[in-house]
Amino acid sequence: MTQQAELPVSDPGELAPAGPPPDTAELVRSLTARGEALLHGAAAGEAMECLRVASLLAGPGDERQARLLNRAVRQVVPRWHFAMMNDHERNAAYEEAIIATVRPGDVVLDIGTGSGLLALLAAKAGASTVITCEAEPVIAAAARQIVRANGYADTIKVVDARSTALRVGIDLPTRANVLVTEIFDCALLGEHALPALEHARRELLTPNARLVPGRGRLLGQLVESDRLRSHNNVTVACGFDVSPFNQFRSTEYFSTYLHSHDHRMLTAPFELLNVDFGTDQPAGTSEVTTLPVIDGQCDAVAMWFELDLAPGITLSNGPRHRYTHWRQAVQTFDQRFRCDAGLPVTLRVSHDRERVHVRAPLAEW
Numbered sequence: 631m632t633q634q635a636e637l638p639v640s641d642p643g644e645l646a647p648a649g650p651p652p653d654t655a656e657l658v659r660s661l662t663a664r665g666e667a668l669l670h671g672a673a674a675g676e677a678m679e680c681l682r683v684a685s686l687l688a689g690p691g692d693e694r695q696a697r698l699l700n701r702a703v704r705q706v707v708p709r710w711h712f713a714m715m716n717d718h719e720r721n722a723a724y725e726e727a728i729i730a731t732v733r734p735g736d737v738v739l740d741i742g743t744g745s746g747l748l749a750l751l752a753a754k755a756g757a758s759t760v761i762t763c764e765a766e767p768v769i770a771a772a773a774r775q776i777v778r779a780n781g782y783a784d785t786i787k788v789v790d791a792r793s794t795a796l797r798v799g800i801d802l803p804t805r806a807n808v809l810v811t812e813i814f815d816c817a818l819l820g821e822h823a824l825p826a827l828e829h830a831r832r833e834l835l836t837p838n839a840r841l842v843p844g845r846g847r848l849l850g851q852l853v854e855s856d857r858l859r860s861h862n863n864v865t866v867a868c869g870f871d872v873s874p875f876n877q878f879r880s881t882e883y884f885s886t887y888l889h890s891h892d893h894r895m896l897t898a899p900f901e902l903l904n905v906d907f908g909t910d911q912p913a914g915t916s917e918v919t920t921l922p923v924i925d926g927q928c929d930a931v932a933m934w935f936e937l938d939l940a941p942g943i944t945l946s947n948g949p950r951h952r953y954t955h956w957r958q959a960v961q962t963f964d965q966r967f968r969c970d971a972g973l974p975v976t977l978r979v980s981h982d983r984e985r986v987h988v989r990a991p992l993a994e995w
């Protein structure tokens with residue numbers, strides 16, 4: 631196991647300033663902001679608007695224009711929305727939790743409306759008002775259509791905005807006393823749930839608001855699998871060394887169904903994160919020690935969440951939930967490492983409030 635090196639003590643006056651100099655730091659900030667805006671689809675939204683106008687001008691008979699527009703729409707509205715809305719286990723768990731939580735007269739905030747499904751469930755459960763928001767305007771428009779068609783337009787207000795832009799007195803009549811949300815990716819935090827929930831608690835909810843979900847855990851298991859390794863690593867193809875292509879490997883997790891790859895679980899499930907959505911959760915790093923139950927070569931860590939939606943009602947995308955639309959999160963390690971049954975493996979688990987990253991014991995800490 632890696633030992634933490636002791637840093638030499640030096641005169642503080644001699645220490646180099648931390649980080650880049652101020653001008654460079656400003657450039658780094660502005661390039662990062664631009665990069666993140668592009669990464670999160672600002673350009674796809676613009677492309678869709680251009681192609682929508684082009685398609686209208688070209689007329690309904692122009693199939694090529696219609697297909698181009700559909701291509702842009704598919705970038706703005708990811709395909710997983712369909713699998714998600716058809717994930718009966720997810721829907722049933724949320725429905726049960728909303729019925730158990732929402733009482734007649736409640737003011738409910740639903741962050742991330744999608745089709746409006748959770749807002750509809752909250753209204754059906756007796757909420758007097760439901761305010762639901764959606765960051766993607768075309769999706770918000772569809773939600774409004776669905777709410778109206780189902781007869782809940784008087785109870786549910788759909789706001790075209792990211793939740794962090796909502797204002798009490800403008801978008802919400804008062805602070806909400808119930809929050810429902812499903813903005814979780816396969817490894818829990820990847821859809822910016824933490825900043826959205828912290829903002830909501832501070833600005834949009836009453837102090838003792840009921841939260842659906844109240845807590846989430848990220849669980850993991852170490853895995854041996856040549857198949858999984860082959861999804862993020864190359865060496866030789868047709869006798870040629872193609873390993874320089876490894877510069878494009880994913881250094882973060884990706885989602886996949888574990889059951890679709892031959893694999894051996896080397897450990898029992900262990901906890902990587904335990905998140906109380908009722909309190910602020912700073913970014914952080916912790917060490918997690920797990921005991922392999924069998925000998926093997928570790929290629930990856932498989933991860934999934936468990937959400938506490940209401941007392942006694944949990945929802946998980948673990949490997950036993952074969953049809954979960956989330957699938958599982960898998961992060962492969964740079965180098966496979968040996969596990970011996972009964973000997974501890976210490977992993978370093980960090981999150982930046984968005985993405986979880988696991989470092990293997992052989993990696994340089």
Ligand SMILES: C[S@@+](CC[C@H](N)C(=O)[O-])C[C@H]1O[C@@H](n2cnc3c(N)ncnc32)[C@H](O)[C@@H]1O
Binds near residue numbers: 745821
């Ligand atoms: C995973 S989907 C869930 C949709 C719906 N609530 C459901 O359960 O069927 C999340 C949706 O929330 C939107 N979203 C994510 N974070 C948001 C935020 N902070 N504010 C507004 N919309 C958000 C996404 O664009 C996406 O349409």
